[in-house]
Amino acid sequence: MEIPSTTSRVNLQKWRLALTLYLNYLVHGFGIIILAQNMTALSGAWHVPLATVSFVISGIGIGRLVAYLITGSLADLLSRKLFVLLGMGCYLIFALGMVANPSIPVAYGLAILAGIANSALDAGTYTTLVEINGGKGDGTILIKAFVSLGEFILPLLVATLANHGWWFGWSFLVMAALILLNLLNVLTVRFPNRAELKQMAAHAQAAHPTNTNHRLGATLLLLGYGYTSMALMIWFTQWVTLFAQQSLGMGETAAHFLLSLYSIGSISGVVVLFILLNRAVSELKLLVSLNLLATVALAALLWAGQTPWVANLTSLMFGFAAAGGIMQTGLTVFMKLYPARHGMVTGAFYFFGSLASFTVPLITGVLSKTSITAAFGGDLVVGLIGSCLMIGLALTHHQREEK
Template sequence: MKSKRLILGLYLNYFVLGISQIILAQNMDALRLHWHTTTAGVAFVISALGVGRLLVYLLSGFLSDRFGRRPFVLLGMGAFVVFYAGILLSPNIYFAFAFSVLSGVANSCLDTGTYPTLIDLFPQRDGAATVMLKAFMSLGELFIPLIIGLLTVAHLWYGWSMLFVVVVILINVALLWRADFPSRAAVQQLSASEQSAQRTPAKWYLDGVLFVLYGYLSMATFYLIAQWLTKYGATVAGMGNLAAHALLSYYSIGSIASVILTAIMVNRLVKPMQIQVGYTFMALVAIGAMWQFPTPTVLSVGGFAVGFFAAGGVMQLGLTTMAKFFPIGKGLVTGIFYTAGALASFTIPLLTGWLAQTNMHSIMLVDVLIAALGFVVSVGISIRYRILFAKSAPALDLVE
């Protein structure tokens, strides 16, 4: 029987990860005063998350295949503890930036240790298992603003929100310390079984390139919307401040609804590959409508639709499919796929920031083109999937 302790601990880490991705932005005013800087200075510190991810993903993926998943899950948790301590103790943004890089390192280590573990634990339900990580991240993103809001209203120290996360991590370290991770021998047996299910081996120069493109494009599609939807609504659609900010709420609600529904459907009712292609197409339709008809109603519905179809777990499904194509070395596969996503989160703000200075409407056109390319790539992956796979690999129990 699979270890419930392990599964609970892995998902709880992603509750922490969801909090960690937004906690600096949520405490921006308090941190600005603490570091004697400006809003741009705090944003500089937040950008270090992407730097840490870019620096470490490939290396942590390669090493997790070599030394196992447990060390990297625990290393990621330890890096988060040091990150929070460093943020609270840093006297200025330069020290804080260095510690913030550790948040990206922690993110990378958790991803390259957790995704392969869940994919190996649930070879017949890997899509649902990985999409649930997104669900726990969304719970964290919903939970921490409430805690920070209560601290603000009560005029309490902002650092309690970070110490709360540290306590959760330490409890989870105790939970995972003795948990049973899949053995190397069982993982190798499963990987060989999965590879034997392919008619012909996947090709890195073709299939690998398709997945790298999909990792970049799937991240870019929803990241652009998350960054610019409020400004687009106010500038192009002429929406008021409150209504424009509400667009991002619709986007978040769509994302959460998608995670729940997708986790129920995937593998049981619909194959991950079908969801990947269908969701990518529907995201393209929604973004195209928001570009052609930028009215408050279209943007409200479109924001929900993009959250549902682009930000609700389809990227996780892309990684799951890539791991089926390249079952040997899932840690490195995770590192490669999410490095492409990290590049998107770094380059998209640069491009769209330049466009926003001249024509805000053109930003949505860029996302239409990105989503269209994403759909074409997903169709290409679907065609290759049908060519490669004759049958599904059998399930194996990896943990007693």
């Protein structure tokens, strides 16, 4: 029998590690929207109004706020694998705890734990994927495909449970089962060691010198984009189902299907974006054009969504543009500014994303007291701001190139 070459074994280990990391983000796709998709059921189980459930959801943002800067910095010093395992453990406790019919304070604590899980996974995963791909950020784009796959599956699962009158908690137990299955993979794969990481960081630092003034301006714009890009997606996924039911007059299945179409668009966007980036299409051009497309799609859904095909098409377009990996592309651009501090950059970028996770449910909870249309329509303002930030980044880069 022929013995595989060292290169073949290394490639096999690399792809097994990558797949293991990606599978965690299928679970994360559940975690992002599982509370929002079960808002009505949780409201009934806890005997509280929807605004209280929205408040609980904001705890996810608190967890991210508490953890991101810490996990990001520590990821540059400690084991990447440790943070991946920490993230999985926190998500497991969250999923099992939510089906135990907790009090509101306990539920809020579990939501905070889900935020910590998200930050720990990001700290261990984004950095690892960049490092096993020779410093390239293309591999991080595929994370969004697995997130979108989870976001596609969960609404269908929730709608099926609701249509059959089954217990909503099964959606949380499915999430827990997926975590336990993937834990077997994580425990047996090899992550890059610290010596390898130091060597790659030194090489990257020498290969990507950056002007200090340009880096400062780009940093501020990208930190702002960390907020708007996350807010844009969270706003949509939290409220599109209720908006479709109460403002567009859709039935429950059709309303949930809009979120599934968003996820299909997201997966399609990942594929297209991955191909374009591998063909050296400008990351800045993609950041500008896709943010503008997402904003146009939102405007069309708000003003012409009463027509079913328009609602379906715009949800698909929005998913393609806003959730097809464009946030990860922004992070890749950010990482290039600080090639030796990937963990710190990831933590800072997603710290601002976590501000969105915390503030969006609070803002939309207040707006929902006016109307569901007002709650959902605020996302259009976020889209406009994000587009302006990326246009500013492109102009800054263009001015630097001219010099």
